[in-house]
Amino acid sequence: MFIGYFTERPYQDPNSGYFGATGRDLTDLAMSNASYDPKIGAELYNRYLDEKVYAEEMGFDGLMLNEHHSTPFCMGGVMNVEAAILARITKRAKIVLLGNVLPIWDDPLWLAEELAEIDMISRGRLVTGWVRGTGRESIAHNAQSPFNWERFQEAHDFIVTAWTKPGPFRWEGEHYNYRYVNPWARPYQDPHPQIWIPGVLSKNTVKWTAEHRYPYVMLATELEPTLKSYQYYDEVARENGFEAQSQHRGYLFKVHVDETEELAEAAGRKYIQGPSNPFLEGNQGNVRAFIQNLPGMTSRTNLLPTVTSFALAASRGRQQAHREAVGLAEPDKQDKADYLGTFEEQVNKMSIITGTPKTVIPKVKHVLEYLRPGSIFFWDGDGAMTHEDSMRSLRLFGEEVIPAVREIGKSLDLKSPFEVDTKTNKPIEPAVQ
Amino acid sequence: MTTATASHTETTVEVAGLAIRVLRGGAGPAAVFLHHSTGNPGWMPFHEALAESFALAVPDLPGYGQSARPDWAREPRDIAVLVNRLLDRLELSGVTLIGAGLGGFIAAEMAAMNQSRLSRLVLIGAAGLQPNEGEIADQMMVDFAEYVKAGFRDDAAFEHVFGAEVDPGIKSLWDFSREMTARITWKPYMFSRRLAPLLGEITVPALVIWGEKDQVVPIACAHQYAKGLANARLEVIAGAGHLVELEEPETVARLIAAHAQS
Numbered sequence: 001m002f003i004g005y006f007t008e009r010p011y012q013d014p015n016s017g018y019f020g021a022t023g024r025d026l027t028d029l030a031m032s033n034a035s036y037d038p039k040i041g042a043e044l045y046n047r048y049l050d051e052k053v054y055a056e057e058m059g060f061d062g063l064m065l066n067e068h069h070s071t072p073f074c075m076g077g078v079m080n081v082e083a084a085i086l087a088r089i090t091k092r093a094k095i096v097l098l099g100n101v102l103p104i105w106d107d108p109l110w111l112a113e114e115l116a117e118i119d120m121i122s123r124g125r126l127v128t129g130w131v132r133g134t135g136r137e138s139i140a141h142n143a144q145s146p147f148n149w150e151r152f153q154e155a156h157d158f159i160v161t162a163w164t165k166p167g168p169f170r171w172e173g174e175h176y177n178y179r180y181v182n183p184w185a186r187p188y189q190d191p192h193p194q195i196w197i198p199g200v201l202s203k204n205t206v207k208w209t210a211e212h213r214y215p216y217v218m219l220a221t222e223l224e225p226t227l228k229s230y231q232y233y234d235e236v237a238r239e240n241g242f243e244a245q246s247q248h249r250g251y252l253f254k255v256h257v258d259e260t261e262e263l264a265e266a267a268g269r270k271y272i273q274g275p276s277n278p279f280l281e282g283n284q285g286n287v288r289a290f291i292q293n294l295p296g297m298t299s300r301t302n303l304l305p306t307v308t309s310f311a312l313a314a315s316r317g318r319q320q321a322h323r324e325a326v327g328l329a330e331p332d333k334q335d336k337a338d339y340l341g342t343f344e345e346q347v348n349k350m351s352i353i354t355g356t357p358k359t360v361i362p363k364v365k366h367v368l369e370y371l372r373p374g375s376i377f378f379w380d381g382d383g384a385m386t387h388e389d390s391m392r393s394l395r396l397f398g399e400e401v402i403p404a405v406r407e408i409g410k411s412l413d414l415k416s417p418f419e420v421d422t423k424t425n426k427p428i429e430p431a432v433q
Numbered sequence: 434m435t436t437a438t439a440s441h442t443e444t445t446v447e448v449a450g451l452a453i454r455v456l457r458g459g460a461g462p463a464a465v466f467l468h469h470s471t472g473n474p475g476w477m478p479f480h481e482a483l484a485e486s487f488a489l490a491v492p493d494l495p496g497y498g499q500s501a502r503p504d505w506a507r508e509p510r511d512i513a514v515l516v517n518r519l520l521d522r523l524e525l526s527g528v529t530l531i532g533a534g535l536g537g538f539i540a541a542e543m544a545a546m547n548q549s550r551l552s553r554l555v556l557i558g559a560a561g562l563q564p565n566e567g568e569i570a571d572q573m574m575v576d577f578a579e580y581v582k583a584g585f586r587d588d589a590a591f592e593h594v595f596g597a598e599v600d601p602g603i604k605s606l607w608d609f610s611r612e613m614t615a616r617i618t619w620k621p622y623m624f625s626r627r628l629a630p631l632l633g634e635i636t637v638p639a640l641v642i643w644g645e646k647d648q649v650v651p652i653a654c655a656h657q658y659a660k661g662l663a664n665a666r667l668e669v670i671a672g673a674g675h676l677v678e679l680e681e682p683e684t685v686a687r688l689i690a691a692h693a694q695s
Contacts, residue, residue, distance in 0.1 A: 296612040
């Protein structure tokens with residue numbers, strides 16, 4: 001069992017007026033950065049790094065970072081900078097990047113070099129993860145959306161080759177061309193850091209991930225469609241002659257733990273307040289569907305069972321596919337209610353788990369039994385949560401939740417990609433420290 | 434004015450291994466109309482009006498509508514090469530080449546590379562040049578239906594053409610057209626810095642037609658085309674939007690017919 005910690009690093013500015021029912025427009029990609037205050041940014045970047053260091057002290061196996069652009073809900077536009085700092089200031093935990101947005105890189109050789117440097121500085125603690133990104137990312141860095149999937153695949157092939165094939169060599173591809181590939185930086189891990197692929201909706205991506213025998217990490221999707229998506233991975237695995245197991249399954253979900261049920265509820269409500277990810281139901285921001293649904297960005301029809309979540313489908317501009325998936329002619333009232341997703345509703349369906357260790361551990365156990373992931377990430381400290389909220393939770397994770405979850409993981413025989421090789425399904429000998 | 438025949442035929446022509454659909458109707462000297470980036474909705478009243486004076490061919494541009502997609506195409510010039518070959522296949526000569534919006538961009542590229550089959554060039558609200566003033570409206574940042582609406586002088590004009598409830602087939606055409614457009618003109622968006630320097634080489638008599646209230650391609654581009662082309666004249670249609678040929682099909686068709694006879 002691999003247990004990681006994640007926060008999306010929201011840009012929290014109490015003075016901006018953007019968040020908290022002030023009546024200002026909260027639409028993603030429709031907000032000017034004129035109100036961005038670098039002094040607040042400085043405090044927040046340092047706070048989030050401090051929290052990551054503390055998470056390592058509290059026993060987390062992995063510190064997960066993610067990347068979004070031109071938006072206040074995630075400050076990780078250049079998460080490789082944060083990763084490089086963590087590589088130096090932490091000692092043991094894996095640094096898990098989920099993930100770099102490959103198609104928006106015009107020069108993926110530069111990315112190959114950055115990741116190799118991070119892997120070396122951390123002495124082999126990098127887990128690299130690659131995504132296609134949302135429409136926001138393609139707009140923010142002006143990457144041509146119809147070639148998103150082609151660029152993802154070619155950039156992947158190129159980076160892996162740059163890491164593993166002795167240079168210099170030449171690369172004349174469809175989207176990337178190099179006359180001299182010979183990076184003077186190679187990954188510390190042999191042959192290269194583990195590659196994990198996060199996702200939410202694209203069936204193409206799951207198929208491709210399974211074909212490469214990479215772990216697939218589902219990001220805060222609802223339980224039943226998540227299980228069905230894993231089952232799709234399992235099917236593709238069987239078609240490719242291997243049995244998918246827990247080491248191929250990763251899951252990120254919202255868990256906050258606190259000293260009392262009252263504190264837990266107060267902090268848990270903050271998940272859906274403030275500059276929290278507008279993709280997710282109940283959050284205060286709106287998305288502009290036509291930007292998320294850029295032309296040719298994702299398949300119109302080849303979607304995962306997660307499309308049954310209206311909020312998720314709407315966030316990708318896939319309302320019509322959602323209606324078809326759930327058999328509705330038109331958006332109905334239940335959909336709207338689902339999209340508005342009150343805190344109570346989300347707690348009921350375990351989209352948010354918050355409580356004292358005593359109440360949280362059984363719920364986490366249920367998730368592990370139901371989904372059987374070998375790697376999990378607790379998503380905490382988000383939305384409007386303060387540093388104090390995060391630190392209380394981290395301490396209780398370390399004191400009570402992580403030890404209990406490790407035991408549950410053992411009893412369920414949940415193995416991470418560091419215990420069982422996803423390529424061979426054979427046990428990995430623990431490295432001699 | 435007598436009503437022209439409503440009949441038109443549909444043919445498929447192969448160019449570079451791609452099936453290109455062409456609608457044809459009318460009689461007279463040859464004319465070819467190249468549609469906007471939103472695709473060709475069908476045999477429109479504007480086509481009917483042109484068919485009174487011309488033997489008109491309206492291809493679905495490669496990658497749009499019923500025409501096969503050239504996966505390799507990366508810019509409007511690639512489409513221009515294919516449509517020039519289409520003119521060869523159709524054995525057309527003395528052609529009045531008419532292009533609107535992105536179709537105008539492609540028509541200008543075609544004329545820049547080979548004007549031997551052309552007798553006249555007509556550019557309607559044509560993209561292709563970086564405006565001296567203002568910017569070309571970016572359809573990637575709005576819903577595709579909103580983008581089409583922005584092409585009309587007002588919502589009433591939009592509804593007159595597409596109805597209050599847009600047909601799902603038309604919406605689908607807009608949706609898929611946008612994907613092809615994103616493949617061939619993403620950055621820079623809807624213009625090429627390699628077109629303007631060639632305009633002076635286009636000697637075929639050109640008519641530039643623009644809606645006075647065009648909110649999509651700034652009217653600055655009308656003046657840039659009129660000035661840059663070796664032999665051009667500008668007609669601004671008072672009060673009209675970007676989709677001037679849909680708003681005022683008779684007026685625009687009459688201007689083109691007169692230009693062809695001048």
